[in-house]
Amino acid sequence: MFRSFFPNPRYFFGSALIWTLLLVGVWFTFGDSVRGVISIDRFVVPPFCAVTAPAAAPDQAAPPPADASASASAGSSEASAPAASSEASAVPAPSSASAAPSAAPAQPTATANCIPPDGRFVTGAKIWEYEFVFLGALLFCVFWFFFRTEWYWWSVVMSTLILLSVYFNVQITAWVNNWYNSFYDLLQTALSGPNKVTLDQYYGSVFSALQVVVVYIVAQAFIQFATQHYVFRWRKAMNFYYMSYWPAIRTYEGAAQRVQEDTQRFSSIVEDLGTSFVSSFMSLLVFAPLLWSLSSHITTVPILGSVAGSLLWVALGWSAFGTVLFAVTGVRLPGLNFQNQRVEAAYRKELVYGEDDPARAQPQTVRQLFANLQKNYFRLYFNYLYFNVVRFAYIQVDNFFILLFLGPTFVAAAITFGLWQQISDAFGRVTGSFQFLANSWTTIVELQSVRKRLKQFESHIPKDVDIDTEPSLPAPE
Numbered sequence: 001m002f003r004s005f006f007p008n009p010r011y012f013f014g015s016a017l018i019w020t021l022l023l024v025g026v027w028f029t030f031g032d033s034v035r036g037v038i039s040i041d042r043f044v045v046p047p048f049c050a051v052t053a054p055a056a057a058p059d060q061a062a063p064p065p066a067d068a069s070a071s072a073s074a075g076s077s078e079a080s081a082p083a084a085s086s087e088a089s090a091v092p093a094p095s096s097a098s099a100a101p102s103a104a105p106a107q108p109t110a111t112a113n114c115i116p117p118d119g120r121f122v123t124g125a126k127i128w129e130y131e132f133v134f135l136g137a138l139l140f141c142v143f144w145f146f147f148r149t150e151w152y153w154w155s156v157v158m159s160t161l162i163l164l165s166v167y168f169n170v171q172i173t174a175w176v177n178n179w180y181n182s183f184y185d186l187l188q189t190a191l192s193g194p195n196k197v198t199l200d201q202y203y204g205s206v207f208s209a210l211q212v213v214v215v216y217i218v219a220q221a222f223i224q225f226a227t228q229h230y231v232f233r234w235r236k237a238m239n240f241y242y243m244s245y246w247p248a249i250r251t252y253e254g255a256a257q258r259v260q261e262d263t264q265r266f267s268s269i270v271e272d273l274g275t276s277f278v279s280s281f282m283s284l285l286v287f288a289p290l291l292w293s294l295s296s297h298i299t300t301v302p303i304l305g306s307v308a309g310s311l312l313w314v315a316l317g318w319s320a321f322g323t324v325l326f327a328v329t330g331v332r333l334p335g336l337n338f339q340n341q342r343v344e345a346a347y348r349k350e351l352v353y354g355e356d357d358p359a360r361a362q363p364q365t366v367r368q369l370f371a372n373l374q375k376n377y378f379r380l381y382f383n384y385l386y387f388n389v390v391r392f393a394y395i396q397v398d399n400f401f402i403l404l405f406l407g408p409t410f411v412a413a414a415i416t417f418g419l420w421q422q423i424s425d426a427f428g429r430v431t432g433s434f435q436f437l438a439n440s441w442t443t444i445v446e447l448q449s450v451r452k453r454l455k456q457f458e459s460h461i462p463k464d465v466d467i468d469t470e471p472s473l474p475a476p477e
Contacts, residue, residue: 001266001454004241005234006155007147016140023136031132038135041127121175121212137164154233162230165223166275170282172216177290177425179209185418227271234267242461249460257345258457262450269447277436284433288312291426297415300408314405315427319434322394326441329390333442336380337449343372391441402427 002009026034035041137160144156183205190197242249242259249255292309301310347369354361402424409415415423432439 001238001451001458005151005237007144007149007152012144012156015143019136019140023132027132034132035128039128039131041124041131044127045122045124047124121172126171133164133167151233151237154230155237158226158230158233162223162227162271162275163278165219166279167282168219169216170279170286172212173283173429174286174290175212176209177287177422177429179205180425181418181422183209183418184421185416188417227275231264231267231271234271235263238263238267242457245461249457252457252460255457257341257348258454262454262457266447266450266454269443269450273440273443273447276440280433280436283429287426287429287433291315291423291430294419294423294426297419297423298406298409299412299414301405302407311405311423311427312430314402315430316434318398318401319431322398322435323437325390325394326387326437329387330441330445332383333380333387333445334448334452336376336383337445338452340376340380341449341453343369343376347373398431401431 006012141157141160145152148156186197186201186205190202239259242263246255246259252258291312295309295311298310300306301314307313347366350361350365350369406420406423437444
């Protein structure tokens with residue numbers, strides 16, 4: 001299943017995990033030092049402008065901010081880039097000399113070498129982050145180039161590109177989560193009274209999100225196209241690997257189905273589950289710290305009270321409960337699905353023989369095979385009955401779960417509408433990441449049954465011979 005496509009699967013996947021952990025460690029320990037040496041962000045995107053402090057009133061003796069303070073503000077503003085600051089930067093400076101200096105809001109410093117901190121998607125910090133991730137992926141591909149097989153460009157390079165696309169998607173969801181805060185606060189202000197918000201402010205916020213979403217849509221279309229080819233190449237590798245031993249394994253029960261159907265299902269399910277798992281892991285890395293910080297706005301949580309990171313602990317507990325619940329109620333499903341494929345294969349095989357041999361597929365034989373089929377399906381339906389009751393109940397409760405713990409905060413009016421939208425989205429992302437096994441359990445069950453069938457099929461294949469070349473195909477008819 002794997003060695004027909006990937007170069008030495010055990011070492012390949014192990015090295016991918018070790019290299020990823022190493023890159024994460026370098027990023028959090030030496031990231032700033034490495035950025036000063038190799039990053040191109042300073043040549044691509046200007047830094048954010050420093051935001052000056054409000055001018056002091058005439059009767060106050062507040063000294064002007066020092067240059068060092070302004071410089072530090074510029075560095076910190078680039079790192080954080082709050083979306084809400086876009087509204088402040090959009091307000092024009094007072095042109096009348098009669099305007100009171102103390103009433104003027106903080107304005108970005110107008111210099112030619114910086115841009116206003118308007119919450120844009122591409123910033124200097126993000127350029128460096130993307131560069132670091134891309135260089136790490138490139139070095140991994142270069143290393144395995146020296147141990148490449150005929151499927152290198154698909155198994156190594158395309159796998160890496162698909163994972164990079166997943167990382168890109170997570171970055172977009174993180175930016176949109178931050179945009180929720182500023183946009184819904186803007187919406188709340190607009191609904192509080194006429195002309196509280198200008199049309200330029202409203203449409204400017206909407207179009208800033210649309211620009212990012214358009215890029216996401218175009219990228220997704222090409223990514224889906226590449227993924228479809230990736231899955232087919234993996235199926236092709238397994239297909240010709242198995243067919244090279246066809247004379248020895250053709251008599252195995254359901255051999256044709258293993259080669260024709262299970263190779264396609266296995267490659268497709270593994271690709272889907274693999275990208276979903278990586279997406280969940282990356283989402284957890286991005287949104288767990290955000291949910292921890294957002295918990296500071298929560299007054300108190302039922303049962304837990306006022307604890308640091310309360311929302312994160314609630315998400316972890318609820319997700320762990322769902323995962324254990326699904327694992328217990330669905331423990332019998334993989335075996336039943338495996339048995340179901342066996343009775344299906346026996347029934348299909350007899351019908352195929354009956355097409356060429358009139359002595360085969362006789363009524364009595366067909367009735368017996370179909371009786372076996374019916375018995376297994378009815379048993380499978382019964383087990384899925386209580387499993388689906390548990391699954392649908394959990395999903396419905398999950399839609400309202402966060403509301404049960406935010407009641408005291410809503411009553412105390414401790415958060416704004418925009419902050420609530422950001423908390424709701426971040427909570428859903430974190431619980432969705434923790435609930436990967438729970439949400440994917442039916443797919444995992446199907447994968448387990450397919451893998452079990454292919455493992456039995458492969459038990460008849462010698463393990464000490466590899467296919468060295470990709471067989472060429474004739475012109476299609």
